[in-house]
Amino acid sequence: MSIEKLDTQRKRRASAVGSRMEDVASLAGVSMITVSRAINTPDKVSLATRKRVEAAIRKCGYVPNLTAGSLASNKSRIVAAIVPTIDNSIFAETIRGLSETLAAGGYQLLLGQTGYDEHNEEAMVAAFLGRRVDGIVVTGIDHSALTRKRLRQAGIPVVETWDLTDRPIDMVAGFSNVGAGHAMARYLLAKGHRRLGFAGGADGRTRARLTGFMAAIHATRGAHLQQVLLPAGTSFHGGREALAALLDLDSSLDAVFLSNDALAVGALMECARRRIRVPQELAIAGFADLDIAAEIEPALTTVQVGSRKIGEQAGQMLLARLAGQTVNNPIRDLGFAVVPRASA
Amino acid sequence: MSIEKLDTQRKRRASAVGSRMEDVASLAGVSMITVSRAINTPDKVSLATRKRVEAAIRKCGYVPNLTAGSLASNKSRIVAAIVPTIDNSIFAETIRGLSETLAAGGYQLLLGQTGYDEHNEEAMVAAFLGRRVDGIVVTGIDHSALTRKRLRQAGIPVVETWDLTDRPIDMVAGFSNVGAGHAMARYLLAKGHRRLGFAGGADGRTRARLTGFMAAIHATRGAHLQQVLLPAGTSFHGGREALAALLDLDSSLDAVFLSNDALAVGALMECARRRIRVPQELAIAGFADLDIAAEIEPALTTVQVGSRKIGEQAGQMLLARLAGQTVNNPIRDLGFAVVPRASA
DNA sequence: ACGCGCGATGTTAGCGCTAACATGATGCCT
DNA sequence: AGGCATCATGTTAGCGCTAACATCGCGCGT
Known part of the structure; x- marks a missing residue:
């Protein structure tokens, strides 16, 4: 029994480098739990002890093993x-x-x-x-x-x-993504647009925006959702391609809602390249109000959602x-x- | 002694919910280590045993505690x-x-x-x-x-x-950020620009780019680094402000190197707003070749670095x-x- | 002087898992 | 048949820390 206790060099698994809380404790002349408290709940330890522990920690270069702490404390x-x-x-x-x-x-x-x-x-x-x-x-x-x-x-x-x-x-x-899509459709419809297009990713939120967008359009006489493109990715380049694809399918579109601003900015760039005047010939709207939306020329109409x-x-x-x-x-x-x- | 062993309901700290490897082991009729092996090194376990363990895992809804595993395996x-x-x-x-x-x-x-x-x-x-x-x-x-x-x-x-x-x-x-800054300066100088400006963040990498940029300029007769603006942030908006600030200080600049593409795109937008023709009146260069650099109009000259x-x-x-x-x-x-x- | 409360510190017993070594079963060569 | 790999599985002893429960000493009221 006591032989065991004497065995200070007891078998340890190779645990790489570094000192443990036990080393700090013995250096500071306290028990491990006091070191633990000095670290985690300093006001449960007297000032003098805390100072000593802190000094010992510095001397050892001790870095607490948070994995062990997590396991013990759950x-x-x-x-x-x-x-x-x-x-x-x-x-x-x-x-x-x-x-x-x-x-x-x-x-x-x-x-x-x-x-x-x-x-x-x-x-x-x-x-x-x-x-x-x-x-x-x-x-x-x-x-x-x-x-x-x-x-x-x-x-x-x-x-x-x-x-x-x-x-x-x-x-x-x-x-509400449905609400946001609906609001954007109403905005575009109020501006007089009637031949609308939509492009976006294939995720549930984009679909919800599309649902709202469609609902508002269907409720409006003479308005039509001419084209929908899913999925269209989330990149600037994807936006250019999406716009090109939509116009190839139907060149009579008068407004396109892109379900994120990166796509919308890409779409604006494609319009610039094609010399399509925005918004006179084609209105472009985005989603999320990224930093760039306010800065680009023309500035992007979008839905601000507080990302x-x-x-x-x-x-x-x-x-x-x-x-x-x-x-x-x-x-x-x-x-x-x-x-x-x-x-x- | 054996009383202890009988104590199956032995004191456990409240460890929230969930089953442990021990539960899986007894359900599968094997020892814990076999469960461990079935999970981590499946080919060290016979097929039959593995199947049984997997069934037990599914039955318990067992999710291995990786924290404990990390501690044990380091x-x-x-x-x-x-x-x-x-x-x-x-x-x-x-x-x-x-x-x-x-x-x-x-x-x-x-x-x-x-x-x-x-x-x-x-x-x-x-x-x-x-x-x-x-x-x-x-x-x-x-x-x-x-x-x-x-x-x-x-x-x-x-x-x-x-x-x-x-x-x-x-x-x-x-x-090499120094090398990249140097290369961009040589490029701009080769295009005939002589009155150069620079803007970027205040971090070490931007400073290194500036160092290279300056070195090439100083080695060229008649070329001058007219203005340097640090720090300028990393946003599109920051780029617009940086360009405005540089031009306010010195309207004779003929080329500006922005140390990242977001800034450079912002600068392009400010040029568009001010009706400054790029690159005829002012050349703009960026850094990092973000997705948007190739898409914007005019497309952005930049340094591609393989982010x-x-x-x-x-x-x-x-x-x-x-x-x-x-x-x-x-x-x-x-x-x-x-x-x-x-x-x- | 006594007991009580309270703050400071210590002891014990795990947290849930895996490394390392041990054991047992199987086949295969000589 | 004996010995020896090889594979499958088990036993033991931690990993480094903290919760929970002691214990100790001190000041304070009475």
């Missing part, structure tokens, strides 16, 4: 976020808002990009839950049955974003729940607004 | 990446390339954004090392002494990106090292190329 201080892509994209702003909000609360961000593939989402959710992340943010409200089930059973706060529903998995921060705010709100809801509070309003409609500019 | 299967920002940005492409390469190798990405603040970088590196990430990718080659020391001592592969040095912390994938490839290469180097291989060429010069287009 808290990871990591939040995962899953977005379709961060390229040129509306989601980059959301991620920034989220990442900054979480950082302020001491949480880190594990990022996944699905490339708009539901299959990827499923795998990522599983992997992230396996990491025992403390919370998770997903894009949209369409998820596979398995994904929904896993998220519900995980017992962690979940925020769906960029859309709205009465029955979220847990919480949701976004806006960054979505991330911030999602972060705040998570932080509140992680702090044990009840989120009073778990379904957050952040609204949208058609921003009239020169292009439509 | 491998996290997470790689961290630190970039200044992912907004509108050149780094978004790098992150995508990295994230996809890593995903293919079974690694996940923990993302940090510094907002171009060295202080943030230091804190993030510490936090990520605390997570015992298996590798780390940082932007640039300028890091605080403490950060460098920590990275060196961490004993994990480190890739610096978006620049080049003979003495990397570990590995580096990028290009995405940087991420892919960084990912490949990490994967190789994590697979225990030696990386034969740890200093990867991915080169750059001036892309002549209409704007300069």
